[in-house]
Amino acid sequence: MKTIGLIGGMSWESTVSYYQVINEKIKESLGGFHSAKLVLYSVDFHEIEQLQSSGEWVAAGEVLADAARALKAAGADFLVLCTNTMHKVYGAIEAAVDIPLFHIADAAAQAIKEKGISTVGLLGTRFTMEEAFYRERLRVDHGFEVLVPDQEDRDLVHRVIFEELCLGKIDAASRDAFRTIVAGLVERGAEGVILGCTEIALLLPPADSSTPLFDTAAIHARKAADLALL
Structure with missing residues (x-):
């Protein structure tokens, strides 16, 4: 099983559902006590929202690129960005690491x-x-x-x-x-x-x-x- 890297916290309410659904699907597929191998980097959404509101997308991309690097260092085999809007900076995140980023x-x-x-x-x-x-x-x-x-x-x-x-x-x-x-x-x-x-x-x-x-x-x-x- 590969290790999933989740970039979450945008907002944390929906990131919770990612963790739940991923583990439900793994259990459904493998049965028994199986659960997902994953690592989560949860950002402070206040900081991201401020960058969105002021149009500072490059800076927001840098924050999420740093999160991607941290997840790769933690052992993630591929990345999932747990938000639709921040796929606006998909390119910056993708360029930061040499592991796949699965587009929503x-x-x-x-x-x-x-x-x-x-x-x-x-x-x-x-x-x-x-x-x-x-x-x-x-x-x-x-x-x-x-x-x-x-x-x-x-x-x-x-x-x-x-x-x-x-x-x-x-x-x-x-x-x-x-x-x-x-x-x-x-x-x-x-x-x-x-x-x-x-x-x-x-x-x-x-x-x-x-x-x-x-x-x-x-x-x-x-x-x-x-x-x-x-």
């Missing part, structure tokens, strides 16, 4: 292709919804048409992520608003919706929706466990 959008794309879906909606932080680093990887590398909500709804999704979900707050009114936004994406042609922030499934569990919802945290974690067993 690639994991999501595998799951979407398995469902035979070609047009997807995308929810996430405004960085993930509005910038090219995530949408273009899905479009160019995997051939999906990607729809995002309108500006007002993007603002709402971003606010709920940072003011509620990353602080562990689950609000029924926000859940209803997210459901309405999902319905709007479906009306525009989305066959499924990517929960492109690792906290969104805490608010909007895929099992509670008639529309296919792709929980990127759970998908990424399960496929990371698969990679560890190859």
Whole structure:
């Protein structure tokens, strides 16, 4: 079994789910008392959020590159970045080490292709919804048409992520608003919706929706466990 290196803490609420899902998948695959071999580097999300807000992405990339180096030194065979937004600095992390970094959008794309879906909606932080680093990887590398909500709804999704979900707050009114936004994406042609922030499934569990919802945290974690067993 390979050792997984997790770069987490963004936020810690969703990093917990990575640890749980990875170990559940390993136990399911191997049985008995088996659990995952992994090392975790959990950053102080306050520092990362400040760099995001001020647009200091190079500095944020350096912080996560240092985390990647530490995980490699601790014995990790490959890396998993437990957040969607910070894949904006994927290149800086990838360049820092000579072990693979498993991209979360690639994991999501595998799951979407398995469902035979070609047009997807995308929810996430405004960085993930509005910038090219995530949408273009899905479009160019995997051939999906990607729809995002309108500006007002993007603002709402971003606010709920940072003011509620990353602080562990689950609000029924926000859940209803997210459901309405999902319905709007479906009306525009989305066959499924990517929960492109690792906290969104805490608010909007895929099992509670008639529309296919792709929980990127759970998908990424399960496929990371698969990679560890190859």
